[in-house]
Amino acid sequence: MTGVGDRQPPFGAPLDARGDRAGGRLGRPGGEARLTECVGRKEGARAGTMGSPTLVLGIETSCDETAAAVVTEQGAVLSSVVSSQAALHATYGGVVPEIASRRHLELVAPVVRRALEEAETTLDQVDRVAVTQGPGLVGALLVGLSAAKGIAWAGRLPLVPVDHLEGHVASLYLGPEPLEPPFLCLLASGGHTLLLAVRERGRSERLGTTLDDAAGEAFDKGARLLGLGYPGGAEIDRVAEEGDRAAFPFPVARVPGLDFSFSGLKTALLYAVRELGEDEARRRHSDLAASYQHAIVRALTSRLREGAAQTGLERLAVVGGVSANSALRAALPDVHFAPLDLCTDNAAMIASAARYVQPLPYPSYLGLDAYASAA
Ligand code: KG4
Ligand code: ZN
Numbered sequence: 001m002t003g004v005g006d007r008q009p010p011f012g013a014p015l016d017a018r019g020d021r022a023g024g025r026l027g028r029p030g031g032e033a034r035l036t037e038c039v040g041r042k043e044g045a046r047a048g049t050m051g052s053p054t055l056v057l058g059i060e061t062s063c064d065e066t067a068a069a070v071v072t073e074q075g076a077v078l079s080s081v082v083s084s085q086a087a088l089h090a091t092y093g094g095v096v097p098e099i100a101s102r103r104h105l106e107l108v109a110p111v112v113r114r115a116l117e118e119a120e121t122t123l124d125q126v127d128r129v130a131v132t133q134g135p136g137l138v139g140a141l142l143v144g145l146s147a148a149k150g151i152a153w154a155g156r157l158p159l160v161p162v163d164h165l166e167g168h169v170a171s172l173y174l175g176p177e178p179l180e181p182p183f184l185c186l187l188a189s190g191g192h193t194l195l196l197a198v199r200e201r202g203r204s205e206r207l208g209t210t211l212d213d214a215a216g217e218a219f220d221k222g223a224r225l226l227g228l229g230y231p232g233g234a235e236i237d238r239v240a241e242e243g244d245r246a247a248f249p250f251p252v253a254r255v256p257g258l259d260f261s262f263s264g265l266k267t268a269l270l271y272a273v274r275e276l277g278e279d280e281a282r283r284r285h286s287d288l289a290a291s292y293q294h295a296i297v298r299a300l301t302s303r304l305r306e307g308a309a310q311t312g313l314e315r316l317a318v319v320g321g322v323s324a325n326s327a328l329r330a331a332l333p334d335v336h337f338a339p340l341d342l343c344t345d346n347a348a349m350i351a352s353a354a355r356y357v358q359p360l361p362y363p364s365y366l367g368l369d370a371y372a373s374a375a
Contacts, residue, residue, distance in 0.1 A: 055119075057126045057151070058351030059112065061144030062136025062164050063190065064088075064095045065344070066107040070119035070126070071351035075174050079118035080341065080348040083107050090230045094220065101139035108147045115347070123155050130354030133161035134371030135191065141370035149366055158359035161368055162350045165192060168319040169204055170353035171338040171346075179336045184313040186304045189320035190216035190231070192374065193260045193300075195307045198317075202356025207307055208258030215296055215322045218262035222269050222292045226285050236289045237325050243290030245327075248272055250295035258307050265295050297328050304332070319343065 054073035061067070069080040085103045089095045116122060131148035134141055145161075152159040168187050172179040181201060187194040193215045195208035213221065216233055223232025228239060250268050253261035269292050273281045281288065300322070308316055317336040322328065324343040342349055360368075 052125070054127045055121060055125055056128055056130050056160075056351040056354050057112070057115070057123075058130045058162075058347035058349075058354065059108070059144045059148045060132045060164075060167070060345055060347040060350045061104045061108060061140050061147075062132045062134070063140060063345060064100050064103075065346070066104050066111050066144075067345060067347035067350075068108075068112040068115035069347035069351050070115055070121060071174065071348055071355075073127075073355060075178055075352060075355070077174055077348045078121070079115045080346050081111050081115045081118065082341075082344075082346050083111050086231055093224055093230050095137070097137045097139055100137055101143055104140050104143035108143055112147065112151070123151065126155065126157065128152075128158045128160055128354065128359050129155075130160040130162050130351045130357075132164045132167060132350050133368065134164065135374045136164055136370070136372065138370050138372050141372075145368060145370050149368070152365065153363055156362045158361050159365040159368070160354035160357050160359045161365070162353045162357060163374075164345075164350075165194065165374060166202065166204070166356075167349040167353045169196065169198060170201070170356070171319055171342040171349035172317055172336060173201060173355075174342060174348055174352050175339065179315065179317055182313055183315035183317050183336070184304065184307050184311055186300060186307075186316075186318045186323075187320045188215040188300060188318065188322035190214060190220065190233075192320070193262075195258050195303060197307075197311055197313060202353070207311070208260065208303065210260040210262065211255060212261050212263035213266065215260070215262060215300060216320070218266055218296055219293075219322065219325075221266050222289075225266070225269050225273055226288055226292075227282065228285070228289070231321075233322060233325060236293050237327070239286050240290035240293045240327065241286075243286030243288070245290040245294035247284070247287035248291035250291050252295055252299045252302070258303055258310070260299060260303060262296065262299070265292070265299075268295075293325070293327050296322075297325070297331050300328060301331050304335070321345070 056071050058069045064085040065082050067082040070078040129148045129152040131144050181198045183198050185196040185198050193210040196204040198204045219233035219236050223235045228235040253264050255261045321344040323337050324340050
């Protein structure tokens with residue numbers, strides 16, 4: 001494995017004895033690790049803006065995306081770089097934590113450097129560093145957290161530890177048309193399915209959660225049963241386009257309150273596949289995918305509507321990886337969705353959420369630890 005920046009300073013010009021930065025321009029990315037499947041996003045370069053906006057550098061490494069972004073205090077995304085490791089984990093049908101940590105280690109410095117470059121800025125101009133503290137894979141989180149501490153320490157900057165789930169909600173506060181609380185938010189990702197009452201930015205009240213699998217997990221496990229690739233959600237979404245969603249009457253679990261359950265649905269798909277036999281299941285995999293997806297979409301949309309009726313919250317939103325699903329988006333035309341590139345894990349949402357969290361002053365954050373599970 002290649003090291004991070006052993007021949008050149010990893011994030012820019014060298015520091016002098018006091019820790020002040022001597023130069024300013026960054027070295028070009030590359031060198032120690034290649035960026036694969038890198039997706040950039042840019043809403044407006046820093047150059048040419050009035051004055052000098054406050055800049056937040058965000059870092060996200062909670063699962064299998066290594067991401068960095070530069071966001072202004074006003075919520076403009078100057079850059080958002082995401083390097084997905086999906087191809088690396090596809091062979092195993094899911095994320096292998098040890099492989100994820102090692103890859104984050106290779107990618108975090110080049111991804112941060114690329115994010116600064118695309119924002120046409122340097123670390124000298126960054127005002128604070130935001131990083132995902134949890135929930136997620138602890139080994140993966142620690143890579144981002146350590147990198148963020150190092151960058152913040154070197155620049156004598158404050159550090160903002162961000163909860164990944166608050167990050168997903170804060171994806172709604174970015175861009176030209178941010179959503180204003182109060183609103184009801186469905187967070188559906190690979191690890192969580194939550195119904196949240198968001199009454200003000202940075203604070204949400206949990207109204208419901210999944211009793212077993214998360215919605216994204218149901219997509220991933222369903223895709224595996226259908227012999228589709230990883231990550232499964234996007235694959236089911238693609239294959240389902242050609243299928244008949246009414247072909248198989250998959251059940252929607254009845255759970256009390258505003259909670260969710262997807263494990264019964266997964267079992268129903270398993271039985272359907274077994275009953276059809278391998279060849280027939282393969283022949284009808286678009287019908288199976290469309291019907292399975294339809295059941296997940298029904299479960300999510302009905303809970304969201306029930307939550308709206310119970311709370312009286314009129315504005316509705318969906319965030320998290322599953323909010324990229326085309327059938328879900330089509331089923332909820334009146335609901336607010338983040339742009340597609342901010343649905344799955346990214347660092348712009350982490351920088352966005354950091355705007356509503358008290359920053360920790362230098363150097364009090366050096367002892368911060370990562371956490372695996374949601375509180
Ligand atoms: O938010 P996210 O990127 O990571 C977590 O925080 O977990 O969500 C990843 C999840 C995966 O389970 C993936 O299969 C699902 O989001 N996903 C989708 C789609 N794109 C990603 N699910 C359904 N349809 C999609 N188009
Ligand atoms: Zn996520």
